[in-house]
Amino acid sequence: MKSIKQFIKWTFIFYAFITLVYWVFIRPVHFNWGATAAEINRKVPGDELISPNRIVSTRAISIKAPKMKVWPWIAQTGQNRGGFNSYYWLENLFAAKMHNADSIVPQWQSPQTGDTVYYGEGEGYERISLIKSNEYFSLGGWTLFLDSIDADNTRLIVRYPSMEVRQSNFAKIYYYGLFEPLHFIMESGMMMGIKQRAEKLNGK
């Protein structure tokens, strides 16, 4: 029993170290991972759908492909379409029944405002609030925005309206302890997944 107590004690110490590093160094950075100050402060379509008392993250990634090679992957976003281009095996731990398409599927290329996008099988869904081909795709303020750097390079900017500032303590534990880090993992995974597929499509 002594060794078990020791193991529990050292695991707690390890967890405390992880928590400290996460809150001091990681969280302040991952909130706006990859985004420049200008990108954080700029307006993107869909901002008008975000209530002012929400915590908002802005993340960005550079993609070596023109907008038109990035857009098809965004257009087919959704569990009921081509997946979220993120870690499907992690989503499937929670029975999301997720499958990421590795090719462009023509019948998913014309999403319209009001179309339903599922987050997982039997899970929540959102309707497309705003959409403009090769430009932006917004689900209730969660906006994927494409910004051309030049003819061959694109910035994918993702704005996400997260938890409301005023919440119950229980909601805060869920949000700060689980939702926020997991959302970062999945969203950054999605952005890298789009980058990988778009660059492959562009032959880079």
Place this chain on the structure above:
Amino acid sequence: MKKGKQKDANRRVAYNGALLTIASIFLYSLVVMLYVVIRSSHTIFNIMPPGERSGILLANGFSIAYSVAVFSVLMAIISSVAGAVGAIVLKKFLMYFNPAFNSQKAVLISCTVAILLLSVMYILLHALLRDRMTFLYPETFLFWFFFPAVVCFAVSVIGGSALNKELSSTDKLKTNK
């Protein structure tokens, strides 16, 4: 006096059962943490250019570790109750069905208690998750059922054998007196 001693002994068994459960949850969560960090880091490593890798690898790794840590502490708090109850049930079963303290029989009884605990956990999970409790994907089956079952059996057998030894030595002491 005798009742008080028995109460103390039961309390100690429940405490040890809770400790063993917490330790097993921590061990399982550390393995899951390692697996998720390695698998996602491998993906990141293949996508991101060298100059942009280290930041996202660190952020991703610590975010996974932090969320797993929070989840495992919450699970440990809840499951420690099940562990304490399970240990008491195991003790009662060992005393009733194994009065000779046979070690092979103790393993069999421990496995039976593990099956009982797993059945209760499965029913609770099914009631909570319903259709989402699917074994359609290997990840879901392994993560929610197979590995926790292996851990539960291992903990039950280790705890049961130790408890059987302790009960046997206490019995020998009584006989010698």
